[in-house]
Amino acid sequence: MGITFRLAWRNLWRHPRRTWLTISAMIFSNAVLVFMMSLQLGTYELMIGNTLQFLTGHMQVQAPGFKDDMKMRQVVNDIDALAETLRDQLKLEDITPRSSGFALLSSDSRSYGAQILGVDPEYERRVSIIPSLVKQGRFLDTREAPEIVIGEVLARNLKADLGDEVTLLGSGRDGSFAAAVATVVGIFHSGITDLDRGIAEVPIGFFDDVFYMQGAGHSVVLITPGFWMIEPYKVRVEELIEDDVVVHDWDALQPGLKQAIQADLSGAMIIYTVLVILVAFSVMNTQLMSVLERTHEFGVVMSLGVKPARLGWLVILETTLMGLGGLCLGAAAGGLITLWFSYNGFSFPGMDQMAAQFNLPQRFFPQVTLLSLCLGPTIVFIGSLLSSGYPALRLFWLRPVEAMRTV
């Protein structure tokens, strides 16, 4: 590596300005890539996390048609037993049964329709953040008591306060008339209008009584230990459940989410690709010039018996050195910029729209991750190496006698 390495290094500094320009292009694009990817990946993670953490979870076991047509009679039988089996078999505690129905809620003065969820207070806390969002009163704490927790907007609409009684009117699993009275013990504030206006939670045992569920429920909600483990867990769950029920992952339960991400990603991909191609061409241009101006020199050393492959390797080595410089400096620059924004926050025009739709904060705090730090710069590096392949390959067509005739 001795002389060849020194030769490559010094060749770069024959034209310091040209070399720096090329490296600068790499640094710039790498920094942009690191920042944008940090922002983007961070946004997606938040979008997914924020959306799923309220109710959806990572996956749910349901009756086959329930997802698209939430009819009360599409039930999962013996839902507690199923939840327990899954907890046992998967060695996973973050699994909760849930029932769901629509009812008219009436206070002394007003009536509003809402989705009533029957939840198991102990396990619901592990799967959903709604219990932790109760701002007044408390969350449910038994499986049987005639108590209810409602969203803030719903409470306001009903003019219901803690301790007030509300009446539930709906139809039960068998289509019969269902009615009950429950005491408001808690009011939650999620910040998401749909939830705050339209959701009420009651203990699952109470729900069972009111709606004649007879031990059945509508979904078993699971949260896996990590986002990347959803798929293997889903496969396990599929093995464990009977034929009369199915498991849907978050992607099926929230189809808009993945689509939004994919649309955003493909838009960004175009920008990224253009950036990488621009850098690749700038590298190719630099290396082509540097090979052309050394034609005589290469002719001489080839006359001495140095093979084109050796000189091609030299050109690649020179590119590698530039590329490594661009990689390190660019990733560092991008990392620092991202780090600054991760403390000071970042927002861009049009972001509020997406923010509102996917429960994101208005100011965004991107996080530097290994993936966002390495992915872009690595692609730029590889692109640069590939694009120096052409100047390097040209050497194989160089004939020493002709090369030496050029000055």
Next chain:
Amino acid sequence: MTAIRCINVCKTYHQGRDEIKALDHVDLAIDEGAFVCVSAPSGGGKTTLLNAIGGLDMPDSGEVWIGDTRIDQLNKGELAELRLRHIGFVFQAYNLIPVLTARENVEFVMEVRGVPSVERQKKSREILQEVGLEDLEGRRPAEMSGGQQQRVAVARAIVTDPSLVLADEPTANLDSKTSEGLMDLFAKLNKDHGTTFVISTHDRRVMAHARRLVKMLDGCIVEDIRQKGT
């Protein structure tokens, strides 16, 4: 023993509609350890002949032998290998790598040949001393005179102990005193190492050093003089 043998070698260049016979049925045999000058006026075919002998360019017809190897039938890779292992080249000018120092220029060829680093350093020092440049080993070509650069080129050519050194008008860019010095160096290396030298020139003072003088004109050998006592 014969080091080089050219049999009926022809090379024709086409320039527009003109045909230029750069080598016209050349027959030449050069013994091992010889010290030969090829002289011709400019355009006489010196470079073409040396390139054919060195495997840099293919003749159109005829045979070129280096030792027992017929080289006009070798492929590019084999020719490169032949040049790397057995032939040293010195060209007219600008034939050093500008970003490497004198010693690194010498070492580069050795590195390509796979000589280990310790041996490279030892040999390059020895050889630079032999050509009288031990004090300038750290200089780059731009910091040396033409004569000094040519000495480095010579050092680079002989450091691999080639059996044959081909020098194409090595003194063309040098003043007469420096030329004399370089020719003396060639003669000394020829004597000490037994290396065969073929030097092309159109400078009479250079020809005077040769033990054998091959005169060419328009691609033909017109005279082959063996001088004595030099």
